Amino acid sequence: MTAPTQSKSAAAIDAAAATGRAAFIGYLPAGYPDKETCIQAAIALIEGGADILEVGIPYSDPVMDGPVIQQATTEVLARGFRISEVFDIVRAVTEATGAAVLVMTYYNIIDRMGAEEFARRLAEAGGAGAITPDLIPDEAADWIAATDKYGLDRVFLSAPTSSPERAELVARSSRGFVYGVSIMGVTGARESVSAVAEEVVAASKSAGAPRVCVGLGVSSRSHVEEIGSYADGVIVGTALVAALRDGGAEAVGQLARELSGNS
Numbered sequence: 001m002t003a004p005t006q007s008k009s010a011a012a013i014d015a016a017a018a019t020g021r022a023a024f025i026g027y028l029p030a031g032y033p034d035k036e037t038c039i040q041a042a043i044a045l046i047e048g049g050a051d052i053l054e055v056g057i058p059y060s061d062p063v064m065d066g067p068v069i070q071q072a073t074t075e076v077l078a079r080g081f082r083i084s085e086v087f088d089i090v091r092a093v094t095e096a097t098g099a100a101v102l103v104m105t106y107y108n109i110i111d112r113m114g115a116e117e118f119a120r121r122l123a124e125a126g127g128a129g130a131i132t133p134d135l136i137p138d139e140a141a142d143w144i145a146a147t148d149k150y151g152l153d154r155v156f157l158s159a160p161t162s163s164p165e166r167a168e169l170v171a172r173s174s175r176g177f178v179y180g181v182s183i184m185g186v187t188g189a190r191e192s193v194s195a196v197a198e199e200v201v202a203a204s205k206s207a208g209a210p211r212v213c214v215g216l217g218v219s220s221r222s223h224v225e226e227i228g229s230y231a232d233g234v235i236v237g238t239a240l241v242a243a244l245r246d247g248g249a250e251a252v253g254q255l256a257r258e259l260s261g262n263s
Contacts, residue, residue, distance in 0.1 A: 008100035008128035009153050009176035012051045013211050013232050022228030024260045025213055026050040027104065027237035028244065028252070029069060030057055030086045031076045040249040042093045042101075045240065048256025053093060054131060054235070057086055057105040068238045072245065083109065087125040094126035102128050102153065102176075107135040110143065119146035129153025129176055137173035144173065155179050158204045158212075160196040171209035177233060178209040182217055198230050224259050 016023040026045045031038050042053055058073035058081050090101050103122060110118045110132070122130065129152035135143065137156055147154045153176030158167050160181065170178055182197035197214050204212045214227045215235030227234045236259055243251040256262075 007153050007176045009052050009102060009155075010211060012100045013177060013213070016051050017232065022224075022231055023051040023213065023233035024049055024224065024256075025052040025054060025215070025233050025235040026240050026256060026259075027054040027056055027215075027235065028240060029072045029076060030055045030089055030103075031079075031081050032058075032072045032241070032244065033075065034079075035085050035089065037244075037249060039089055039092045039096075041244050041252040042089065043096050044249045044253030045256045046093070046097045046099045048253040049260025049262040050099070050256055052100045052102060052128070052233070054102050054104045054237070055086060055089055055093075056237075057083065057103060057109055059106050059109065066238055068241050068245070072241050083113065087121050087127075090122065090127045091125040100128040101126070102131055102155065104131040104133070107132045107143070115142040115146040116149070119143075119150045119152055123150035123152055127152065129155065131155040131157075131179055133157055133179075137169050140173065147175065153177075157181050158200055158207075158209075160200055162200075162203065164203070164207065167203050167207035167209075171204055171207040174209065177211035177213045178204045179235070180204055180212045180214040180231065182214050182227075197227060201231050221259055221261065224261075 013023040028038060028042055046053060058076040060077060086103060094101050129147060143154060154174060155176055156170045156174045157179045158170045180197065180200040201212045201214060211232040213233030213235055214231040218234055218236045219239040224234045240252055240255060243255040
């Protein structure tokens with residue numbers, strides 16, 4: 001297949017910027033609480049105002065995830081989840097909405113399938129690319145080659161502890177955007193967003209990153225507005241997963257409208 005010439009997630013972020021706002025990026029676990037409800041929730045999320053969707057692959061040792069997401073993914077794994085479901089979900093949501101859909105996964109899952117095979121299947125499903133929170137660019141040669149071949153975005157993380165040299169390598173190696181980690185810890189809704197988030201964005205921009213999106217701890221419209229004043233995108237996960245748990249796809253759509261200011 002012919003690789004696309006433009007990053008889907010970059011295009012979505014730039015389109016949001018053209019209207020004077022930061023992009024709203026929403027996360028949902030693949031297959032939670034079941035495949036069809038996950039697809040419905042994802043479509044509701046996008047229709048509610050999300051510019052980009054992150055679909056998280058359930059993993060047995062989710063070191064970066066907080067209790068809400070851990071519980072959701074544990075339930076999905078217990079019912080016999082298979083990786084092929086992820087590609088089904090990406091395809092269904094992409095065909096229904098045309099949105100940029102990224103997979104978020106620990107790299108072991110990609111490595112086990114093979115970077116080339118994973119990239120091929122993701123591209124064929126219409127996916128925009130992947131976020132790999134535990135993969136550093138220094139060890140990503142296979143993944144970089146595969147994503148280059150299939151024109152997929154590859155999103156690496158930059159943290160408050162990243163050195164200027166590390167921030168520069170992440171900026172140079174990422175395609176689509178850099179994921180700015182706002183706190184040192186696991187995911188989860190918080191009352192306030194860490195003050196270092198703005199510093200992470202500034203450091204990444206200084207290192208050459210054209211787009212930096214911030215996640216971890218975002219749970220309210222005020223958080224979205226605060227982060228959106230200095231970042232190119234705002235990533236919301238735990239609050240949306242809790243809404244899905246408590247109220248299904250309809251609740252996800254409602255929260256998306258609140259977070260995006262479309263309510």
